[in-house]
Amino acid sequence: MNKYWQREQAAEDSYYNTYKSHFFLTGEIIQPFLVSLIDLIDENMKKLDINKSFRTKVKFVCIEIIENALKHGDTSQKYPTFFRIGFSNDKVLVECGNPINEKSFQKLKEMSADLQNQSLEDIKKSYEEQLKSDDFYKTGNGGLGLFTIAIRTDLHCDFDFRTDENNEHYFIINASLLNPVAV
Amino acid sequence: MEHLFIPKTTTTPEIKFYPDGNLYMEGISVPENSLNFYTPIFNWLKELAEVEKEGICFRMYLEYLNTSSTRSLVDIIFELKKMTISSEQLKIIWQYEMDDDDMHEFGEELEILTKVKIEFEEVNKRK
Numbered sequence: 236m237n238k239y240w241q242r243e244q245a246a247e248d249s250y251y252n253t254y255k256s257h258f259f260l261t262g263e264i265i266q267p268f269l270v271s272l273i274d275l276i277d278e279n280m281k282k283l284d285i286n287k288s289f290r291t292k293v294k295f296v297c298i299e300i301i302e303n304a305l306k307h308g309d310t311s312q313k314y315p316t317f318f319r320i321g322f323s324n325d326k327v328l329v330e331c332g333n334p335i336n337e338k339s340f341q342k343l344k345e346m347s348a349d350l351q352n353q354s355l356e357d358i359k360k361s362y363e364e365q366l367k368s369d370d371f372y373k374t375g376n377g378g379l380g381l382f383t384i385a386i387r388t389d390l391h392c393d394f395d396f397r398t399d400e401n402n403e404h405y406f407i408i409n410a411s412l413l414n415p416v417a418v
Numbered sequence: 419m420e421h422l423f424i425p426k427t428t429t430t431p432e433i434k435f436y437p438d439g440n441l442y443m444e445g446i447s448v449p450e451n452s453l454n455f456y457t458p459i460f461n462w463l464k465e466l467a468e469v470e471k472e473g474i475c476f477r478m479y480l481e482y483l484n485t486s487s488t489r490s491l492v493d494i495i496f497e498l499k500k501m502t503i504s505s506e507q508l509k510i511i512w513q514y515e516m517d518d519d520d521m522h523e524f525g526e527e528l529e530i531l532t533k534v535k536i537e538f539e540e541v542n543k544r545k
Contacts, residue, residue, distance in 0.1 A: 266450050269429070269448060270428045270429055270446065270448065271428075273448075273482070286517065287515060287516075287517045287518045288517060288518050288519040288520040288521075289520070291482065291518055291520035291521050291524075292520045294482050295482060295520075298448055298482065298484050299484065299485060302448075302484055302485075363530075363531060366485070366488065366489055366492065366531065367489075367492065367531070371489050372453055372486075372489075376485055376486050376489070379485045380484075380485055382485075383485050
């Protein structure tokens with residue numbers, strides 16, 4: 236595992252105690268992987284007997300997380316992208332980290348701060364406004380992927396930014412989803 | 419006017435749009451560039467607007483889609499709304515998999531976003 240994004244040992248231990256089934260990949264994620272990856276995750280969820288509706292929710296979140304990494308990922312940097320999904324009886328944790336350049340660093344930081352200062356209702360309202368905005372295509376979706384993640388996870392998501400001594404930036408999304416049927 | 423057929427790919431849905439107003443879309447919509455995929459559809463819809471027809475029935479069955487495809491769906495529904503005189507002339511049907519409440523809810527969100535009435539149909543296509 237890449238120690239750059241890895242959490243403290245205690246947090247990792249807690250992760251492995253909570254999530255018994257995992258799917259992990261690291262390296263460079265490219266667009267043609269997207270659907271295969273989603274299909275693999277879906278197959279995994281089917282094997283775990285996760286209900287159809289919750290599988291859809293997880294897939295929606297995974298798509299936006301991976302697309303965010305594809306859009307903002309800076310492959311010229313030394314750190315690899317990682318994607319991990321862990322399953323417990325009632326919860327799914329999706330994590331993805333990727334190197335980003337200075338421009339994306341500033342943009343994502345601003346957007347995540349904006350999201351974290353809003354209520355779910357306000358985020359839904361902003362999502363609707365931005366989705367229908369005339370600038371939607373010009374702004375490359377206006378960062379609505381992060382809004383989708385926040386809405387689909389009921390705000391159970393956080394965004395972590397790390398910068399190393401060479402001023403290389405790394406962005407990590409953690410999104411957890413609670414399966415209401417399993418509770 | 420010719421019909422518009424676009425075959426399904428791993429990232430884009432199958433499109434079967436007929437000049438009589440019967441429009442069908444089925445599959446996955448996660449294109450890398452949604453404008454590239456949806457622009458020919460919007461162009462075709464502009465032609466459809468000029469054709470005499472009794473009404474429009476737009477049926478969709480999507481397994482999953484990304485945010486930019488959501489915007490394109492909203493735009494398609496707005497285009498269809500513009501070309502129909504009354505709400506009775508426009509029928510939009512959102513098909514979703516049996517027991518997939520999340521996809522059902524997505525259709526409801528689309529209804530809120532577009533303020534156009536959507537009918538819901540539960541189907542059993544995925545094994």
